[in-house]
Amino acid sequence: MRRNDALSWLIDALSSLRLTLVCLILLMVLIVACTLAQVQLGTHLAVERYIRALLVWWSPEGSALRVPVFPGGGLVGGILLINLMFAQFRRLELSWRKGGLWIVHIGLALLFIGEFATALFQVESNMAIEEGQTKSYSEDYRRMELAVVDDTDKEFDDERGIPDSLLKSRREISDASLPFQLVVHAYHDNAALTRSRPGSPPSIVTAGVGGGMSFEPLPPAAGDNDQNTAVAVVEPVLKNGTSLGVFLLSNGLGAPQGFIHEGRSWKLALRLRHYQHPFSLTLKDFRHDLYPGTDIPKNFSSLVRLKDPRAGDDRDVLIYMNSPLRHDGLTFYQASFGKNDTLSILQVVRNPSWTLPYLSCALVGLGLLWHFALMLRKSLRERST
Amino acid sequence: MKTSRLQATVFLGALALAAWPGAVPAPKSDIDYEIFARLPILEGGRVKPLDSFARSALLSIRGKQSVPVDGRALSATRWLLDATFKPETADTYPAFVIDDPEVLGLLGLASGKSRYFAYWQIEPKREEVSKQAASADQQSSGRRSRFQDALLNLNNRLTLYERIKNTFMISGQGDPALELAAFTSLLPRALSAFHSNNPTDKDRRAMKALAEMLQRYQFLAQAGAFKALPPKAGAPADAWSNTGEALSNPMSGRDPHPGLASFARMGRAYRAADAAAFNAALAEHAAWIARNRPDAARAAFAEALFNKSSPFVSGMALYLTALLLIFAAWATRRADVAAAGRALAWAAFAVHTLGLLARTVLQGRPPVTNLYSSAVFVGWASAILGLVSERFHKRGFAVAGACAIGFTTLLIAHHLSASGDTLEMMRAVLDSNFWLATHVVAITIGYSSTYLAGMLGIAWVVRRHLLLKPDPETSKALASLAYGVIAFSLLFSFVGTVLGGIWADQSWGRFWGWDPKENGALLIVLWNALILHARWGGYVRERGIMLMTIFGNIIVSLSWFGVNMLGIGLHSYGFMDKAFLWLSAFCALQLALMCLGALPPRFWTEARRP
Known part of the structure; x- marks a missing residue:
């Protein structure tokens, strides 16, 4: 009996309207806090800290202590979703009169699920193509990878990308297809890279261009447009323990670094993560139209050739504002441009849940209309009697 | 006089007054x-x-x-x-x-x-x-x-x-007609000198003089604030030019733009205060445009007429007068004054509507395209909502709310217009009539209705403190009206917000980015949902709902204007600086009204005087 009491208390609590109200208020507070924080932190970091988190942490100035001070958006949203479902089935009877509310709440649940799915599954990258160039990969905005490239063959580069999460968590990385292991001596998301001055501590770097460089770890860049300069100190080691040199790699260093082992040429680079696609895009023409006599942009558009051997696609596509290309679960948007209007930057998004908001909007709109129309009719009837 | 006749007279009289500035001929001048x-x-x-x-x-x-x-x-x-x-x-x-x-x-x-x-x-x-x-x-x-x-x-x-x-002539250059004459007489000689194999000294001087002139015209082409010379018939419709561009155009020697001479003569006549010569040159130019670019002439004519009739200024005055009449009606309890106030409010709304329609037609776009037009539209939607709501409860509150919001938003719009062209062109990402017509309009209707509910809340609080006799029935009617308006508001702000997300998904590749404007919209949705749920659960009653609607005013204002000031704070200049102070004052006033409403009943006049 006791257990049943506790259970029914929990179910009551989870389906209570009071919980809904508390969650709505907490959500509003979080949104205000997140909006204000964006001034200092930039959108990405503020959202990570307040919305896409289970708890909001606070650390006193200059201390490593982290104290949870507020439930985060993930927690509040999750509770609200559970609350919505429990309340739906416990309290709302299934009737024509309440039909509108049912539809509204189902629509809302879909919206919430969509936002959670987006947070979990959405992958954003971008593809910068120059006119005449063909590309079959896009690059991440923030996440880095260690690229290990066998470029012995002049025609074809054999590439492997080791994600930054592995560089951070593992000391040694091996891959069956590589004749060597990689020992990670250091990895920093962001650092200030400088030329070593006389008197700098001796560097452990023995190969490549990084010998004369030193670096100072920094906190990750805050602004939405600021790029991190990641740094990795990596040592390829043969199975027998022979070192092939210690390299300092960074996306801030332009020069290619590498070594030759058993007649094969290997290159190492720390770069923004690449996503390979089984199709290619060729930029045929980029247009940037202005209103006459001004520099107000009227239109940006990229004419691309889409080639996908699997689907048998070989066609021209015009990507422009408010009209993206959707192909193979990816969406390509006109995002930016450069190099005197000969370079087009497309944003590439994989979001399996992109249709949910459309469905949700239609459901909630209809449901609210239904419900309020019924209420209006009732109120008019009461007045006329 | 019968009420309906009184109302018709007031309505038509107000319209005639509003039409006056557009219809009246300009004062006689040379x-x-x-x-x-x-x-x-x-x-x-x-x-x-x-x-x-x-x-x-x-x-x-x-x-x-x-x-x-x-x-x-x-x-x-x-x-x-x-x-x-x-x-x-x-x-x-x-x-x-x-x-x-x-x-x-x-x-x-x-x-x-x-x-x-x-x-x-x-x-x-x-x-x-x-x-x-x-x-x-x-x-x-x-x-x-x-x-x-x-x-x-x-x-x-x-x-x-x-x-x-430096648009028509180089500032401080003197008589523009002389300059043009010098240029056109110099041009053929200098050009032939340019092609001759053994130029004389005279030829060289001509070429040098021409080079100097062309250099000046290139400066003029860069500096000119606008392009006053329409493309000739047959040229592309975008190919307008300013004086400098037309003069430094290689074609100017053989076939100069006729507008160049017209403007030069206007300039000379204006400088010499010769009205007849000015008008002649002006008429010639206007006739040339009417022949060659009739569409441009028509569009400019219509817009100039719109500017001159300034419907939003008249609308503002009418809203204010209507509001004062309704206050007078409450004070005097005279039905005819109330009827006149309602008629005047409808007249104000009619003028407002005409202005809005004219703007929409002139721009060829849905009504809301920038902050300025959002203010005009928020006022318009509040006004129609209030006027229609009045039909449910004929006590003047909804009309008063409509007039107050109509007046305030037009006043805000008037100040916003200082930031530049209010019919400006839309940047590429916004260039989508479909989304402007759906998302933006739905969102702004959400703002309007939330404001209207807030005004009803204010009316409820103020009545409680001013009223001599208790009148719980009216209070209840106000609350049920506010409830209906909030429901309406929730529908529009939710649909508007999600449509915004879908637009963002179409153009930026993300449905929701938690950026300040989106967050502001979401706050309005959440707040309206909160009010409805709190009422449904019985956590708030009449007073609670009314106080919450007043807080809605703060939320809408912050998400409408506040997010534009984020990170600017007190560091800004011009309108936004003053606007920040006004916004703060507005929010403080709402909070004060909420406190006033939250006072226990013994402080209310309504309760004190049985």
């Missing part, structure tokens, strides 16, 4: 300013009448649409005429508003009686202003000091004024 004001030009990427440019330029330079000269208000068009043809005179007009004490200090000007200064007073320090502005421009906009912002702002206005002065 120079035909009206035709000049209607000339089409290309500026800001669109064809508009000179009048629109003159108004928005003067508004951004001076903050007003006229300049006082010798005790009379000079219209924007006349100011523009002076600035383009008689710059040495225009330089003495007090056309620059400068508030910042540090900027005044830099200019060596005293912030005495007037905040308005003439160009000649600033000119000695012009170089210094440019230099300081260039260094301020290095800072990103959030990090600038108040002084730097004010200085950049002044520099922009000075540059705009200087460009205007």
Whole structure:
């Protein structure tokens, strides 16, 4: 009996309207806090800290202590979703009169699920193509990878990308297809890279261009447009323990670094993560139209050739504002441009849940209309009697 | 008089009053300013009448649409005429508003009686202003000091004024017709000299003189503030040019643009105060445009008429009068005054509607395209909602709310128009009539209805404290009206917000990015949902709902204007600076009203006087 009491208390609590109200208020507070924080932190970091988190942490100035001070958006949203479902089935009877509310709440649940799915599954990258160039990969905005490239063959580069999460968590990385292991001596998301001055501590770097460089770890860049300069100190080691040199790699260093082992040429680079696609895009023409006599942009558009051997696609596509290309679960948007209007930057998004908001909007709109129309009719009837 | 006849009279009388400024002929004058004001030009990427440019330029330079000269208000068009043809005179007009004490200090000007200064007073320090502005421009906009912002702002206005002065002729050049004659007579000789194999000294002098002239015209082509010469028939419709461009065009020798001569003659006549010659040249040019570019002439004519009739100013006055009448009706309990107030409110709404429609037609876009038009539309939607709600509960509250919001939003719009062309072209990402018509309109209707509910809340609180006799029935009616409006508001703000997300998904690849504007919209949705749920659960009753609707005013205002001031705070200059103070004052007032409403019943007049 006791257990049943506790259970029914929990179910009551989870389906209570009071919980809904508390969650709505907490959500509003979080949104205000997140909006204000964006001034200092930039959108990405503020959202990570307040919305896409289970708890909001606070650390006193200059201390490593982290104290949870507020439930985060993930927690509040999750509770609200559970609350919505429990309340739906416990309290709302299934009737024509309440039909509108049912539809509204189902629509809302879909919206919430969509936002959670987006947070979990959405992958954003971008593809910068120059006119005449063909590309079959896009690059991440923030996440880095260690690229290990066998470029012995002049025609074809054999590439492997080791994600930054592995560089951070593992000391040694091996891959069956590589004749060597990689020992990670250091990895920093962001650092200030400088030329070593006389008197700098001796560097452990023995190969490549990084010998004369030193670096100072920094906190990750805050602004939405600021790029991190990641740094990795990596040592390829043969199975027998022979070192092939210690390299300092960074996306801030332009020069290619590498070594030759058993007649094969290997290159190492720390770069923004690449996503390979089984199709290619060729930029045929980029247009940037202005209103006459001004520099107000009227239109940006990229004419691309889409080639996908699997689907048998070989066609021209015009990507422009408010009209993206959707192909193979990816969406390509006109995002930016450069190099005197000969370079087009497309944003590439994989979001399996992109249709949910459309469905949700239609459901909630209809449901609210239904419900309020019924209420209006009732109120008019009461007045006329 | 019967009420219906009274109402009809008030309604029609108010409309006639509002139509007056558009219909009345301009005061008799020697120079035909009206035709000049209607000339089409290309500026800001669109064809508009000179009048629109003159108004928005003067508004951004001076903050007003006229300049006082010798005790009379000079219209924007006349100011523009002076600035383009008689710059040495225009330089003495007090056309620059400068508030910042540090900027005044830099200019060596005293912030005495007037905040308005003439160009000649600033000119000695012009170089210094440019230099300081260039260094301020290095800072990103959030990090600038108040002084730097004010200085950049002044520099922009000075540059705009200087460009205007160099539109038809180089400022201070003298008689433009002489210059044009010299150029056209020089051109054939210089060109033939250019092609001759053994040029004489005379040829060389001609070529040198031509090179110097062309250099000046290239400067003019760069500097000109707008393009007044329409493309000739057969040329592409976008190919407008300014005086400098038309003169330095290689075709100008054989087939000069006829507008060049017209404007040169206008300039000479204007400088010589020869009204007849000016009007003749003007009429010739206007006739040429009507023949060659009838569409541009028509569009400019319509817009100039719209500017002149200024429906939103009349609307504002009518809303205010209607509001005062309704207050009078409450005080005197006279049904005829209330009826007149309602009729006047409908008249104000009709004028507002006509203005909105005219703008929509002129721009060829849905009604809301920028902050200015959002203010006009929020007022319009609140007004129609209030006027319709009044039909459910005929106590004047909904109409009063409609008038108060209509008046305030038109006033805000009036101040917002100082930031530039209100019919500006849409940037590429916004260039989508479908989304402007759905998402933006739904969101703004959400704002309107939330405000209307808030006004009802305020009416509820104020009544409680002013009313002599308790009248719980009216209070209840107000609350149920507010509830209906909130439900309406939730529908529109939710659908509007999600449509915004879908638009973002279409154009930026993300449905929701938690950016400030999106968050603001979401807060309105959440707040309205919160009110409905709290009422449904019985956690709030009549008073609670009404106080919550007042808080809705704060939320809408913050998400409408507050997010535009994020990170700007007190560091801004101009309208947004003042707007920040007004916004804070508005929010404080709402909080005060909520406290007033939250006082226990023994403080209410209604309860004290049984």
